[in-house]
Amino acid sequence: MTRYSARRRTGNVGEEIACQFLERKGYKIIQRNFLRPWGEIDIIAEKSGTIRFVEVKSVSGEMSVHVARERESMPEELVDRRKLKKLARTAALYMESKRDEREFQVDVVGVIMDATTHTARCRLFEQAIGD
Numbered sequence: 001m002t003r004y005s006a007r008r009r010t011g012n013v014g015e016e017i018a019c020q021f022l023e024r025k026g027y028k029i030i031q032r033n034f035l036r037p038w039g040e041i042d043i044i045a046e047k048s049g050t051i052r053f054v055e056v057k058s059v060s061g062e063m064s065v066h067v068a069r070e071r072e073s074m075p076e077e078l079v080d081r082r083k084l085k086k087l088a089r090t091a092a093l094y095m096e097s098k099r100d101e102r103e104f105q106v107d108v109v110g111v112i113m114d115a116t117t118h119t120a121r122c123r124l125f126e127q128a129i130g131d
Contacts, residue, residue: 014058014111014120015042021109021122027052039090043109051104053091055079055128058111076110076125084129105129 019029027045034041043054057075087106095104108128113120 010058010060010113011056013060014113015056017058017111017113017120018054018056018109018122019043021111021124022054025124034090034094036090036093038093039086041087041090041094044094049102051091051095051100051102052107052126053087053094053104054107054109055083055087056109056111058113060113060115074110074123075112076108076123079108079128088129 015032019032022043022045023029025047027047029043029045030051031044032042034044041053042056043052045052045054057078059075084106091104091106095102105127106129108125110123110125111120112122
């Protein structure tokens with residue numbers, strides 16, 4: 001398996017875990033992998049009348065690797081300001097194309113998967129872009 005395909009597989013599994021996590025938190029999943037030439041949104045959901053555009057960042061490996069990695073940075077911290085701005089622009093274009101005037105926000109979910117124990121931990125950061 002190539003490095004790219006392994007990363008894509010980790011991303012796909014992480015997105016599925018994130019969807020389940022969000023649904024347990026009361027989110028209704030509307031669409032996954034909204035892809036346009038100018039950007040991609042992993043998950044589009046709705047909660048409490050607000051559209052949520054969710055970026056998912058996933059890491060996988062043995063728990064010892066996660067513990068060390070977690071002390072330095074969490075996967076959700078890999079979403080930098082430039083990525084958040086791109087997500088916000090893509091979200092605004094999505095809302096415009098749907099003629100949806102509801103409020104929307106960008107959220108981030110970090111997923112840490114332990115391949116050895118087949119467990120995962122998720123962290124949700126709502127409104128990742130402040131005013």
